[in-house]
């Protein structure tokens with residue numbers, strides 16, 4: 001089965017499903033992966049902090065490191081073009097100056113607005129209140145992950161979000177600081193070789209209240 005590239009939004013949304021088995025002959029170039037990540041990072045984030053960080057695991061060595069950490073998801077690790085490990089950066093507040101300065105440079109934000117907002121943001125996400133920061137980072141990183149899955153479909157690829165891996169070991173295994181980088185999920189990406197499994201959803205009336 002080959003996913004067709006489409007820009008039809010409803011087709012992208014309704015046609016997405018978790019694909020666990022991929023064509024091993026298909027490699028996604030670094031250039032195309034960069035475009036996919038750029039498009040994914042158009043996702044919104046709290047105060048535009050963009051706390052997500054990506055580790056693209058697409059080499060044989062990288063996959064060999066990952067495989068024992070994702071024992072129940074071996075097919076995705078082995079057959080995908082890449083597994084993208086999504087992390088949240090507990091030091092993301094350090095990028096706030098850069099982000100807001102970029103907005104000023106591009107003429108998207110007046111300097112005085114930047115000068116008011118940056119200290120306010122740093123005050124809100126104080127280093128002592130790690131729970132607030134962590135919650136925010138995990139929400140934002142979930143949003144970028146979802147967007148990445150949809151963008152992948154627009155590029156003709158399929159994905160599987162994976163939570164079944166050794167989250168306590170992944171950062172260190174790849175030489176990253178485990179206290180700084182929160183594991184969010186793995187996303188396998190590649191060309192599907194089967195159609196996956198259709199899945200059901202709860203009726204909206206069972207999960208929604210209108211007041």
Ligand SMILES: Cc1cc2nc3c(=O)[nH]c(=O)nc-3n(C[C@H](O)[C@H](O)[C@H](O)COP(=O)(O)O)c2cc1C
Nearest residue numbers: 016017018020073160161162163164165185197199
């Ligand atoms: C955070 C998260 C973790 C998941 N972990 C796994 C996993 O470890 N292995 C797996 O095969 N699928 C995993 N899934 C995929 C779900 O099983 C799948 O999304 C769900 O059954 C709905 O199917 P669909 O994605 O085809 O719509 C995960 C999905 C999410 C969102």
